Amino acid sequence: MADDLRAPDPTYRTDALIAEDIDAYLDLHQRKSLLRFITCGSVDDGKSTLIGRLLYDSKMIFEDQLAALEADSKRVGTQGQEIDFALLVDGLAAEREQGITIDVAYRFFATEKRKFIVADTPGHEQYTRNMVTGASTADLAVILIDARKGVLTQTRRHSYLAHLIGIRHIVLAVNKMDLIGYDRAAYDAIVADYAAFARTIGIERFVAMPISGFRGDNIATRSAHTPWYDGPTLIEHLERVEVDSDAAQAAPFRMAVQWVNRPDLDFRGFAGQIASGVIAPGDTVRVLPSGRTTSVARIVTLDGDLDRAVAGQSVTITLADEVDCSRGDVIAAADTPPQLSDQFEATIVWMGEEALLPGRGYWLKLGTQTVTATVQEPKYQVNVNTMEQLAAKTLDLNAIGVATLATDRALVFEPYADSRQLGGFILIDKLTNATVACGMLHFALRRAQNVHWQPVEVSREARAALKNQKPAVLWLTGLSGAGKSTIANLVEKKLARMNRHSFLLDGDNVRHGLNRDLGFTDADRVENIRRVGEVARLMTDAGLIVITAFISPFRAEREMVRRMMEPGEFIEIHIDTPLAEAEARDVKGLYAKARSGKLANFTGIDSPYEPPEDPEIRIDTTAMSVEEAAEAIVRRLIP
Structure with a gap:
């Protein structure tokens, strides 16, 4: 009886209170902004180690993972008995055996201020195509440089690709400063060398910082070894950088139709993710490529209808009129629609083991559109070291070139500089179904706009x-x-x-x-x-x-x-x-x-x-x- 009358334990918490805290935590977490970034650079610049350090410093490693990591570090034989953070990311057996990253590894972590998805991309030239995959959705690129080696060919290649793909936030992380005694003069020389190269490819701004992924210098906390550096730590910069999501909302409305939702005869909606702009019921839209105009009747989600939807949201739109619309079509603002063409100039990054065959038909996928495309002999190939434009009859593995391509029917598109979603494409080999290239559309050829089918009377x-x-x-x-x-x-x-x-x-x-x-x-x-x-x-x-x-x-x-x-x-x-x-x-x-x-x-x-x-x-x-x-x-x- 006395036990029943004792005072409640102040630390005791009911399941309901715990559930409330979890809900509050999840709500807070959900409202944090998300930054997608990649780490890239040459082989053995320390990309995997840096990501492992970020996960460790942000407390994103469970105790059992840490214990396994310590055991793996001892078995693999890293420096002394210290933790080899790269093992957190290098998941493939081949990667651990060779000590290099082969595939793109995606990792999630979070701080008090922001959520992050980081892609660890391969440094070896053979796997440049994998790097392009990781960069295609990134907002920021961390270009790592081994302080002992300086700017290398692959550093230039990855920087050029990152800029080409549209990444405008660049961090130059001069890594392994501990191995050169935190020498400021060596650091300054590397930054100056990179700055000179960056200007030649159009990178006007970047943030440079001296770091050591292995020792943790200037990763989460400022290092006492670099008193001469007064910039932010890497995590501070990642938390502060502004992702230009507002620009996507300010652009004209575009949504590629992924699926026609027809659960019954009374409902017909068009599902997809809004690429740009804002939409509301009553807004006038144009369906492309047909060009038919109508208005939005409803914006439907699992949580109910919306009064307004913005870029990045996945929704189902119903239209006021019965118009022909299917997967691959684009619903756009009626007064500012995207372009239509079947001939383009494009930059192509070749990823296939077999070289490009000019004139051969490949599947071209742009958003939800799939057409047959033929690529003409390249106008030129780019030397990533000198930015020289070289004559080329084809493109081999990892080559970057500019060429004209034609499609068997008109594509709804926008220049890649204006829209990743409607300007970026991949080429697929029709026989093997292997992705052999990715590309960025520059503009439609004038002749495509001036040449039209002439109707004939005799069929x-x-x-x-x-x-x-x-x-x-x-x-x-x-x-x-x-x-x-x-x-x-x-x-x-x-x-x-x-x-x-x-x-x-x-x-x-x-x-x-x-x-x-x-x-x-x-x-x-x-x-x-x-x-x-x-x-x-x-x-x-x-x-x-x-x-x-x-x-x-x-x-x-x-x-x-x-x-x-x-x-x-x-x-x-x-x-x-x-x-x-x-x-x-x-x-x-x-x-x-x-x-x-x-x-x-x-x-x-x-x-x-x-x-x-x-x-x-x-x-x-x-x-x-x-x-x-x-x-x-x-x-x-x-x-």
Whole structure:
């Protein structure tokens, strides 16, 4: 009984009070601003160690993590028995084994004043493409320099890329000052060297600071080892820097449609994240690329309708009128819409192991839009050390260049300098689905605005009806010597006897005129097939049956031509002859020349041939005669 009457413990707290504190903490945390930043620089400049130190100093490491870190540090064998902070970030086994960062590692931490998401990006040149990924969403870049080495090539490359991608807040962190005895003269020389380079690439302002990620100098607290430095610590600067979120709200309204929300017949909304501007019910908007105007009826969220939505919010918008709008369209302010074009100048950062093939079709993704794009031969490539513009016919891994690109239909866009969301794109290889490049649109080409489709009165259907036939493309592909031209000639003779209107495009013949300027490099082969494809498309518009006989070694270009045609019109025919058999025939003596080294880039010898994986017709020339092959093709076309 006495136990029941004792005074309550003042430190005792009910579950309700604890829950209140948690809610208050989460609410306070949610209202903090968020800064996204990256660390970049050359290999072994200390990027991972710096991030580990930031996590440690901001008390973002649990006790069990700290114990594991201390054990790992002893096992890996760092200096003495001290903590190797890089192990907090280098998560891949390959990274720990090599002592370098390979992948982009994202980490979250927070201080009393702000939340942060930091991306630790690779320093090795081989993984520059990964650095671009991390930089694409960052507001600030911490460029690290090893105080013992100074400004290196990769320092320049990462600085150029950060500025190119639109990062305007740069911190120059001269790291490992402890290893040079905190020498002020060495520090000043590095800062002066970097400043001279920064001006050449357009970086007008940056904040420099001497640090040691390993020792913690000027990271969270001011260091006694650098009394000559009177600037902020790194964390102080990260807490203070102003992220220009207001600018996004001040810009005209844009929202790319990610999804059409249609849960029932009574509701049709368009979901997406607002890229810029402010929107409210009643505002007049324009849907692009159609150009239709309407007004906003509602702004819907899971928490209820909003009276106003701003840049950065993900919402569902309903419109007052039934307008055609789908994924990939852009809803924009009616009086200040973005631009439309299908030809651009762009800066391209090449990320693919295989070099750019000018003229080849790649998927281009810009926001929620996906189109086919072809890149022309680069105007120039940028030397990141000197900013010199170098002549280039292609772009190799990690190369940066400026080129013209064309898309198969108009894109809704804005220059990258005005909008990351509507100006930044990636290129994807159509066969492998690998991302091979990222890029920034500069402007639309004037010719794209001046050239328009001229409507014609006689349709392709009417032209085909006059000829009493269905247009088609019989695309014969195979090795040199496979028998393509012989079979194609016989197919055309059979069609002529059936009163069918056809035309034969032969690989050798078109190189005497239309394609006489092209050689036999991979890029020239791509352009050769692109031109032939365009001619074949025009001929099908005229109602003709087009027969082509081309090696056409690459699947990507054959698929490109298929997409030019109406569904069902492209019939791929693999003249399947083994290399040994084709070489044995060698009526032109080409294989012999290729084997002797007198003929370069010859398909099947020193240039690849990619056989069709699923052709409409496969002709095995070792199992059937030329007559039988031609008859099989004609029967497939005209049953």
